[in-house]
Amino acid sequence: xxxxxxxxxxxxxxxxxxxxxxxxxxxxxxxxxxxxxxxxxxxxxxxxxxxxxxxxxxxxxxxxxxxxxxxxxxxxxxxxxxxxxxxxxxxxxxxxxxxxxxxxxxxxxxxxxxxxxxxxxxxxxxxxxxxxxxxxxxxxxxxxxxxxxxxxxxxxxxxxxxxxxxxxxxxxxxxxxxxxxxxxxxxxx
Numbered sequence: 001x002x003x004x005x006x007x008x009x010x011x012x013x014x015x016x017x018x019x020x021x022x023x024x025x026x027x028x029x030x031x032x033x034x035x036x037x038x039x040x041x042x043x044x045x046x047x048x049x050x051x052x053x054x055x056x057x058x059x060x061x062x063x064x065x066x067x068x069x070x071x072x073x074x075x076x077x078x079x080x081x082x083x084x085x086x087x088x089x090x091x092x093x094x095x096x097x098x099x100x101x102x103x104x105x106x107x108x109x110x111x112x113x114x115x116x117x118x119x120x121x122x123x124x125x126x127x128x129x130x131x132x133x134x135x136x137x138x139x140x141x142x143x144x145x146x147x148x149x150x151x152x153x154x155x156x157x158x159x160x161x162x163x164x165x166x167x168x169x170x171x172x173x174x175x176x177x178x179x180x181x182x183x184x185x186x187x188x189x
Contacts (some may be wrong), residue, residue: 008069009040011091012040018079019081020085021076023082035058036061036062036088037061039061040064043085044067048065048080049062049080049084049116049178053096067120068080072086083113085110085112087108108111122166124146124166125137126138126164127163128159129154132157136154147178149174150175165189
């Protein structure tokens with residue numbers, strides 16, 4: 001491979017593999033690295049990493065987001081690699097993985113976060129309409145609560161909420177309001 005053929009994805013995978021080897025050796029994390037695959041997502045906008053289990057092959061694939069690599073400094077990105085390594089370890093050892101007590105214990109030992117900070121701006125913000133409540137949540141996709149906010153309630157007080165399209169500032173609190181905002185914005189949606 002020449003220098004011209006070397007891509008940012010190659011760099012991400014190379015650095016992640018080196019870090020994984022160091023982490024596994026230093027913490028005696030029993031991962032079969034031969035059954036560990038790596039890939040880079042060019043599309044991911046909110047998830048910095050993921051670990052997919054292939055039980056038929058006994059292999060785990062760690063997917064790392066290019067945008068997260070570009071947004072974080074190395075120490076923060078390396079923590080994401082450690083987070084995904086814990087998932088790979090759980091899959092290989094137990095055939096399943098989550099964010100429960102076993103995960104939390106192993107992640108703490110590796111100084112891996114349970115969740116990562118967002119590396120992209122949300123497309124929508126959900127906000128409670130009750131003036132005494134400060135609840136808000138963000139979304140990157142037009143999920144059901146974004147499309148039909150009148151069917152859902154605030155995560156704190158149970159009151160109604162509204163949705164804001166961040167780029168335009170347009171808000172709605174009903175399914176028809178969502179449709180109207182989308183139609184009004186057209187190509188800017």
